[in-house]
Amino acid sequence: MPNILHGKNVVLGVTGSIAAYKAADLTSRLVQAGARVNVILTASAAKLVTPMTFAGLTHRQVVTDLFEPTSEMSMDHVALAQKADIVIVAPCTANTVAKIAGGRADDALTATLLATKAAVLVAPAGDANMFNNPAVQANLQTLRDRGVTVVGPASGRLASGLVGQGRLVDPALIVGFARQLLGRSGDYAGRRVIVTAGGTQEAIDPVRVITNRSSGKMGYALAEAARDRGADVTLVTAPTALDDPAGIETIQVGSADEMRDAVLPLCENADLLVMPAAISDFRPANTADQKLKKSAQNGLTLELVQNEDWLPDAAGPRLVKVAFAAETEDLEANALKKLGVKGAKLIVANDVSGGAVFGSDKNAVTIFSRDSEPERLPEMDKFDVAERILDRSLPYLSS
Numbered sequence: 001m002p003n004i005l006h007g008k009n010v011v012l013g014v015t016g017s018i019a020a021y022k023a024a025d026l027t028s029r030l031v032q033a034g035a036r037v038n039v040i041l042t043a044s045a046a047k048l049v050t051p052m053t054f055a056g057l058t059h060r061q062v063v064t065d066l067f068e069p070t071s072e073m074s075m076d077h078v079a080l081a082q083k084a085d086i087v088i089v090a091p092c093t094a095n096t097v098a099k100i101a102g103g104r105a106d107d108a109l110t111a112t113l114l115a116t117k118a119a120v121l122v123a124p125a126g127d128a129n130m131f132n133n134p135a136v137q138a139n140l141q142t143l144r145d146r147g148v149t150v151v152g153p154a155s156g157r158l159a160s161g162l163v164g165q166g167r168l169v170d171p172a173l174i175v176g177f178a179r180q181l182l183g184r185s186g187d188y189a190g191r192r193v194i195v196t197a198g199g200t201q202e203a204i205d206p207v208r209v210i211t212n213r214s215s216g217k218m219g220y221a222l223a224e225a226a227r228d229r230g231a232d233v234t235l236v237t238a239p240t241a242l243d244d245p246a247g248i249e250t251i252q253v254g255s256a257d258e259m260r261d262a263v264l265p266l267c268e269n270a271d272l273l274v275m276p277a278a279i280s281d282f283r284p285a286n287t288a289d290q291k292l293k294k295s296a297q298n299g300l301t302l303e304l305v306q307n308e309d310w311l312p313d314a315a316g317p318r319l320v321k322v323a324f325a326a327e328t329e330d331l332e333a334n335a336l337k338k339l340g341v342k343g344a345k346l347i348v349a350n351d352v353s354g355g356a357v358f359g360s361d362k363n364a365v366t367i368f369s370r371d372s373e374p375e376r377l378p379e380m381d382k383f384d385v386a387e388r389i390l391d392r393s394l395p396y397l398s399s
């Protein structure tokens with residue numbers, strides 16, 4: 001299943017910020033996600049980046065002048081506004097923020113923003129002093145009060161040489177927030193979903209851990225897929241190399257116990273708990289306070305104790321649970337056994353013998369339930385596996 005941006009009409013407004021060059025990366029990401037992207041440059045933006053860059057990326061004419069319509073706009077100055085599914089302004093200058101707040105329409109971008117009924121996402125960028133100015137802050141608040149999604153600015157080193165707030169947020173985050181906005185009335189709207197991810201880490205001493213080869217990709221894909229269908233998602237994740245996804249409350253944990261302590265209180269108020277995290281079955285019986293030294297005996301024997309399985313304790317008045325089983329042998333028998341023990345409606349089993357699934361963007365799973373035949377899915381992107389798990393979970397959720 002394609003992601004939610006596929007086939008959507010995105011209007012991307014680019015304004016006269018030094019961060020305008022990053023809009024090329026954003027454009028490319030949107031195009032690669034399958035969106036039809038129409039770019040509007042303000043006159044100031046066109047002095048910093050060329051229309052040709054965006055035309056090359058989108059294969060569409062770029063609008064730079066309200067009075068020189070392109071084929072996309074024909075002679076109708078609100079044509080793009082009407083067909084847009086979302087209007088993104090990134091980067092958005094303090095000047096354009098003020099113009100949107102004031103209802104101005106003196107160029108193609110502001111006219112489009114005034115005329116559109118689509119969701120609007122604004123990602124401001126600029127000098128820290130400029131953005132901290134009360135006038136700019138008040139204008140941004142006006143935008144938020146009117147339902148505009150304002151993303152950033154982020155903190156860091158600025159082109160002015162200052163270090164502070166004013167950086168355009170990462171284009172990947174803008175794409176994530178756009179997906180969330182487009183999906184807000186999806187079939188998971190109003191649902192609270194908890195997803196766990198990553199491989200937990202059990203401390204041996206202050207610097208060493210026992211962990212596993214889980215990359216977290218399956219959990220992150222699930223969290224993003226649920227967000228894109230309108231869910232309010234909390235991701236509880238053990239360490240991974242992945243960035244926090246946009247629009248998802250992300251709680252970082254280390255050990256299996258920490259994950260339990262983060263997840264169980266959330267269950268009271270959740271509709272769905274999906275558990276792809278690879279939670280360590282064992283932990284060292286004792287964690288050393290100081291780093292263990294090389295010993296004269298040339299070796300070290302670790303005593304391990306079993307972690308409790310806390311999934312059976314996860315409960316809430318509406319909670320539906322989906323467990324995962326990673327097996328290297330007897331996949332079906334082991335998965336079915338776990339289905340009973342964990343109190344889950346579904347169990348997603350994958351054969352991890354050979355280790356190929358770890359870190360991969362693809363996965364081949366079988367979904368077991370008590371009330372239907374096992375569903376064996378062919379190898380597919382983890383995002384598509386996530387979509388299928390959400391499809392299968394939805395009928396169990398309380399109405």
Ligand SMILES: Cc1cc2nc3c(=O)[nH]c(=O)nc-3n(C[C@H](O)[C@H](O)[C@H](O)COP(=O)(O)O)c2cc1C
Nearest residue numbers: 015016017018042044045093094095096125126127
């Ligand atoms: C090199 C350069 C970089 C600029 N960067 C920013 C910026 O990051 N944020 C901002 O609010 N204004 C920035 N400005 C000022 C705007 O370009 C100026 O306010 C302009 O009127 C904005 O027009 P627009 O909002 O129609 O694009 C910059 C100006 C120059 C010359």
